[in-house]
Amino acid sequence: MKDLKNFMEAKKMKGLSLYGSEISNIKGKDGKLYNAKPVLMGGKLSYRVEDQFGKFETLPLKKFAAKFG
Numbered sequence: 001m002k003d004l005k006n007f008m009e010a011k012k013m014k015g016l017s018l019y020g021s022e023i024s025n026i027k028g029k030d031g032k033l034y035n036a037k038p039v040l041m042g043g044k045l046s047y048r049v050e051d052q053f054g055k056f057e058t059l060p061l062k063k064f065a066a067k068f069g
Contacts, residue, residue, distance in 0.1 A: 028067055036064070 023036040036047045039058065047064045050056040059067065 026068055034068075036068075 021038050025033050026036055028034055033052055035050045037050075039046050039048050041058060041060075045061050046058050047061070048056055048058050049064070049067075
């Protein structure tokens with residue numbers, strides 16, 4: 001939770017970059033492997049999650065944590 005608070009404070013700074021923060025080969029609760037990249041969507045942290053076949057979806061932080069936590 002502390003990291004999220006720090007992120008929200010840093011987000012207020014101009015030019016916030018999430019470059020190089022991709023998570024590779026994360027295993028979901030369904031047993032499949034995914035790649036995840038953080039993105040800002042509507043001013044909030046979300047993740048663009050891509051499966052091994054190239055299909056993707058954008059998940060808000062809470063749904064991402066539920067799927068991979």
